[in-house]
Amino acid sequence: MSDERSDATARDAAVRRLSEETVASVAAGEVITRPADVVVELLENALDAGASRVDVAVAGDGTERLRVRDDGQGMSRSDAEIAVERHTTSKLREDTELSAVETLGFRGEALPSIATAATLEVVTNDGGPRGTRVVAAGGPGADSVEAVGRGRGTTVTVRDLFGSTPARRESLAASRTEFARVSDVVSRYALIRPDVAVSLTHDDSEVFSTPGTGEFDDALLGVYDREAAARSTAIDATTTASSAEIGVRGVLVHPSTTRARQDHVYVAVDGRPVRNARLRRAVVEGYGDLLPDDRAPIAVVSVSLPTAWADHNVHPRKREVRLRDAEAVASVIASTVGDALSTADVRHAESLSTDLDASLEPLEGADSDFTDVRVLGQFRDLYVLCERGSDLLVVDQHAAHERVNYERLRAAVDGDVPSVAVDPPERVRLTPAQSAAIEPHRDALAAVGYDVDLFGETSVRVHSVPAPLGRTAAPETVRDAIDALRHGETPDDGREDLLKDLACHPSLKAGTELPDDAATELVERLGACENPYACPHGRPTVLTIDEATFVRGFGRRGTRMDR
Numbered sequence: 001m002s003d004e005r006s007d008a009t010a011r012d013a014a015v016r017r018l019s020e021e022t023v024a025s026v027a028a029g030e031v032i033t034r035p036a037d038v039v040v041e042l043l044e045n046a047l048d049a050g051a052s053r054v055d056v057a058v059a060g061d062g063t064e065r066l067r068v069r070d071d072g073q074g075m076s077r078s079d080a081e082i083a084v085e086r087h088t089t090s091k092l093r094e095d096t097e098l099s100a101v102e103t104l105g106f107r108g109e110a111l112p113s114i115a116t117a118a119t120l121e122v123v124t125n126d127g128g129p130r131g132t133r134v135v136a137a138g139g140p141g142a143d144s145v146e147a148v149g150r151g152r153g154t155t156v157t158v159r160d161l162f163g164s165t166p167a168r169r170e171s172l173a174a175s176r177t178e179f180a181r182v183s184d185v186v187s188r189y190a191l192i193r194p195d196v197a198v199s200l201t202h203d204d205s206e207v208f209s210t211p212g213t214g215e216f217d218d219a220l221l222g223v224y225d226r227e228a229a230a231r232s233t234a235i236d237a238t239t240t241a242s243s244a245e246i247g248v249r250g251v252l253v254h255p256s257t258t259r260a261r262q263d264h265v266y267v268a269v270d271g272r273p274v275r276n277a278r279l280r281r282a283v284v285e286g287y288g289d290l291l292p293d294d295r296a297p298i299a300v301v302s303v304s305l306p307t308a309w310a311d312h313n314v315h316p317r318k319r320e321v322r323l324r325d326a327e328a329v330a331s332v333i334a335s336t337v338g339d340a341l342s343t344a345d346v347r348h349a350e351s352l353s354t355d356l357d358a359s360l361e362p363l364e365g366a367d368s369d370f371t372d373v374r375v376l377g378q379f380r381d382l383y384v385l386c387e388r389g390s391d392l393l394v395v396d397q398h399a400a401h402e403r404v405n406y407e408r409l410r411a412a413v414d415g416d417v418p419s420v421a422v423d424p425p426e427r428v429r430l431t432p433a434q435s436a437a438i439e440p441h442r443d444a445l446a447a448v449g450y451d452v453d454l455f456g457e458t459s460v461r462v463h464s465v466p467a468p469l470g471r472t473a474a475p476e477t478v479r480d481a482i483d484a485l486r487h488g489e490t491p492d493d494g495r496e497d498l499l500k501d502l503a504c505h506p507s508l509k510a511g512t513e514l515p516d517d518a519a520t521e522l523v524e525r526l527g528a529c530e531n532p533y534a535c536p537h538g539r540p541t542v543l544t545i546d547e548a549t550f551v552r553g554f555g556r557r558g559t560r561m562d563r
Contacts, residue, residue, distance in 0.1 A: 032113050032114060032116075032117050032161075033168075034062075034172055034178060034181065035058070035061060035062025035063060035066060035161060035172075035178055035179075035181070035182055036062070036178070036181040036182045036184070036185050038062070038066055038114055038118075038158055038161065039056060039058075039062070039066065039068065039182050039185050039186065040185055041110030041113075041114065042066075042068035042110065042156050042158075043056070043068060043185070043186070043189050044110075044272075045110060045154075045156075046068060046070035046072055046154070047072075047189070047193060047196065047271075048072075049070060049072025049073045049074070049153075049154065050072045050073050051070035051071055051072035051153070051196060052071055052195075052196060052197065052212060053070065053071050053196065053197040053198075053212060054068065054069070054070045054196060054197070054198050054199075055067075055068070055069045055070075055198075055199045055201070056068050056182075056186050056198070056199065056200050056201070057069075057200075057201040057202075058179060058182055058200070058201065058202050058203075059203060060175055060179075060203070061172065061174075061175035061176075061177075061178035061179055062161065062178055062179065062182055063160070063161040063162060063163075063169060063172070063178075064159070064160070064161075065157065065158070065159050066157070066158040066161070067155065067156070067157045067158075068155070068156050069153070069154075069155040069156075070153050070154055070155075071151075071152065071153040072152075072153055072154060073126060073127075073152070073153075074124045074125045074126040074127065074131075074152050074153050074154050075122075075124045075125075075126055075132070075154065076126045076128065076132070077132040077145070077147070079126070080122055080124050080132045080134045080145070081132075081134060081142050081145050083111055083122070083134075084111045084112055084115055084120065084122065084134055084136040084140060084141060084142050085112060085140050085141055085142075086112045086140040111136070111156075112136075112139075112140035112141075114158055115136035115137060115138070115139060115140060115141075116138070116139050116140065117161060117162055117164075117165070117168075118137070118158045118159060118160055118161040118162070118163065119135070119136075119137040119158070119159045119160050119163075120135065120136045120137065120156070120157075120158055121133065121134070121135050121156070121157040121158075121159070122134045122135075122136075122154065122155075122156050123148055123150050123154070123155045123156075123157075124150065124153070124154040124155070125150045125151060125152050125153065125154075126152065127152045130147045130148070130149060130150075131147070131148050131149060131150030131151075132145065132146070132147060132148065133145070133146050133147075133148040138164065174440060176436040176437075176439060176440065177436060177437075177440070179202060179432075179436055180432060180433040180435075180436030180437065181433075182200075183200060183202075183207060183431070183432030183433055183436065184431075184432070184433050186198060186200045186432075187200075187208075187223050187431065187432065187433075188266055188268075188273040189273060190208070190210045190219055190222065190223055191216070191219050191220065191223055191266050191300045192266060192268040192271065192272075192273050192300065192302055193219075193271070194210065194212070194213065194214055194215055194216045194218060194219035195212060195213075195214040196210075196212050197209070197210055197211055197212030198210050198212070198219075198222075200432070202432075202457060205456075205457050206457070207432050207457045207458055208222050208223055208432065208458060209222055210222035210223065215234070216232075216234055216249070216250055216251035216300055217229045217232050217234060217251050219251075219300075220232060220251055220253070220298075220300065223431070224298065224429070224431070225429040227257060228253050228257055228298055231253055231254040231256060231257050232251050232252060232253045232254065233251070233252045233254065233340050233341065234250070234251050234252075234340075235248060235249060235250050235251070235252060235301070235336060235337065235340045236248075236249045237249075237336045237339070237340075239332045239335070239336065241325075241328045241329075241331065241332050242325050242328045244305070244306045244309065245306065246303065246304070246305060246328075246329060246332045247303065247304035248301060248302070248303055248304075248332060248333055248336040248337075249301075249302045249304075250299065250300040250301040250302050251299070251300050252287075252297065252299045252301075252337060252340055252341060253297055253298035253299060254341075255287055255290040255291050255292070255295075255297060255341075257298060258291060258292060258295035258296060258297055258298070259295070259296050259297075259298060259479065259480065259483065260294075260295065260296065260479075260480035260483055260484065261296055261480075261483050261484075261487070262280055262281075262284060262296040263296075263483060264296065264297070264298040264299070264431075265280045265283050265284065265296060265297060265298070265299050265301075266299065266300045266301070267279045267280050267283065267301050267302075267303070268301070268302040268303065269303050269305060269310050269323075270303075270304060270305060270310055271302070271304075276323075276326075278326050278327075278330050279301075279303070279326075279329065279330055279333060281330070282329075282330035282331070282333040282334045282337075283297070283299050283301050283333060283334070283337055284296060284297065285330075285334040285337075285338075286333065286334040286335070286336065286337025286338045286340075286341070287337065287338075287341060288338060290341060294500075294537040299337070301333060301337070303329060303332075303333065305323070305329065308324070309323060309324045309325070309329075310322070310323055310324070370386075370388075370523050370524055370526060370527030370532070371524065371527065372388060372389070373386045373387070373388045373393060373523055373527070374386060374387045374388070375516050375519045375520045375523060377516070377519075378397075378513065378514050378519060379394075381513050381514075382396070382397065382398075383395060383396060383397065384397055384400075384514065384519045384522065384523060386523060388544075390546060390547040391544045391545065391546050391547065392544070392545045392546075392547075393542055393543070393544055394542070394543045394544075394545070395522075395523060395526070395541060395542050396535075396539070396540070396541055396542075396543075397514060397519075397522065398535075399534075399535035399539050399540070399541040400522055400523070400526045400532075400535075400541045400542075401522060402535045402536060402537075403526060403529050403531070403532065403534070403535050403536065403541055404522070404525045404526060404529060406500060406535075406536040407529050407530060407531075418449065418466070418467055419449035419450070419451065419464040419465060419466050419467055420464060420465065420467040420472055421463065421464050422462050422463055422464060422465055422475055425461040425462055425463045426461070426462050426475040427455055427459050427460070427461055427462075428459065428460055428461075428462055428475050428476050428478055428479065429458060429459050430458050430459060430460060430479060430482070431458065432457065432458055433486070434479060434482045434483065434486070435454065435457060435458045435459070435460070437482050437485060437486045438452065438454055438460060438482070439454075441482065441485040441486075444485050445478070445481060445482070445485070448466060448481055449464065449465060449466025449467065449473070450462065450464065450465060450466065450478050450481060451463040451464040452478060460478065462475040462478055465477070465478070500536040500537060526541060526542075
């Protein structure tokens with residue numbers, strides 16, 4: 001009777017132990033959720049194995065077949081056989097703290113998880129007379145092991161990914177979207193590790209390749225184009241901050257070549273590409289006012305930190321990183337980037353000890369009619385100084401002119417944006433992810449004035465471009481339109497962004513001298529705008545300093561009326 005009760009209790013228990021097969025499947029789901037995750041794991045294994053060349057080949061979206069081949073140190077037969085078992089690794093010793101591990105990952109994490117989700121084939125050789133072929137499918141552990149011919153290195157082939165879990169395969173995005181994610185992964189590692197030759201092939205067509213020379217600009221040329229590589233500056237500096245040495249290496253594309261978003265700012269910590277908004281923002285801060293309004297640079301920045309300054313285990317797939325002193329690292333990045341881009345001596349200006357900074361607030365809530373404003377002159381060919389009652393107004397001439405142009409364009413364009421033909425059509429190089437977004441967003445691109453077709457794996461031919469009010473966009477602006485649509489923006493959003501950019505390009509630039517009559521006309525036109533107090537990108541057009549600020553600054557007792 002007691003045995004029967006025990007059996008009944010076991011059947012009715014709310015909490016019970018999972019089988020080894022179920023545990024393996026759950027663990028695989030934590031690591032492998034789409035083809036790009038497989039590529040990350042295999043790329044990191046190859047780099048940790050000391051590879052000088054890594055070739056990635058993808059068929060379709062990657063579920064049919066993925067192959068990663070390297071010339072690293074490879075594995076012996078016994079190591080290869082055990083590598084596909086759970087909880088095995090070549091990268092961690094018993095006496096090594098997990099937080100101090102300097103490799104990108106653990107071989108034993110990836111291979112058994114992949115084998116649970118697909119058919120895994122590992123062909124490897126550590127330099128011996130013959131290599132080893134291991135096949136595992138349906139779970140950890142080798143199904144077959146045999147001797148084969150292979151030079152030193154490892155080739156991992158993954159077939160029928162998620163074939164046994166149709167629901168997971170059906171939850172994937174469109175084929176080109178999944179491949180775009182794979183290409184993003186390979187691009188990041190290719191840019192961050194210029195010492196390794198990296199290639200990506202899709203359906204037997206080469207997408208890009210890097211030479212592995214160790215030079216960041218050479219890797220940039222492989223992933224982007226000649227324009228970006230030619231207009232770039234290498235950085236390699238070590239700075240002491242918080243009693244620690246922080247190294248910053250990489251390449252900065254000059255601010256004459258920009259993008260609409262920060263997606264093209266690549267940051268790595270200790271050799272691992274990471275998503276860290278603060279570090280990416282620090283790179284942009286380093287460019288300072290060299291960047292045009294609301295534009296972002298193309299940059300690759302690799303940071304090396306002391307042991308234990310970075311925790312890469314805060315994210316299941318190690319895509320994020322927690323830093324011991326993020327602000328110190330960000331400060332070093334910003335200053336290093338700024339120094340590398342500087343072509344003039346750093347100059348420091350003294351400032352008066354007044355509260356002028358606090359008094360410079362955007363002018364809001366006032367009557368938009370600027371007819372009572374008197375132009376006093378221009379400061380540094382950047383700002384128009386005006387008197388209005390007891391206030392001094394400071395008008396940013398570029399932002400003001402941009403607002404005037406934008407509202408004029410918006411009023412003139414109704415519905416789809418007019419376009420003009422590009423004759424002959426111009427070829428524009430894209431990133432693999434941008435190229436993959438063409439077909440899903442072709443109609444949306446047409447709605448904002450672009451007619452394009454694919455030209456190879458990473459280029460488009462641009463047949464027409466937007467031209468509202470005769471202001472013709474450059475063919476390469478299609479990159480910004482694609483990036484906007486990739487991030488979920490609608491054609492209407494793209495249309496507005498386009499008008500903002502077109503309004504910006506012909507607007508007054510810094511250093512443009514304005515006669516008083518032209519300045520007066522600009523201020524009056526600004527006052528006639530629907531929203532005269534901000535440029536289309538949200539920056540203020542007018543700042544105000546009231547007379548009380550000067551009274552306090554000069555130590556006067558009152559206003560002009562009671563002097």
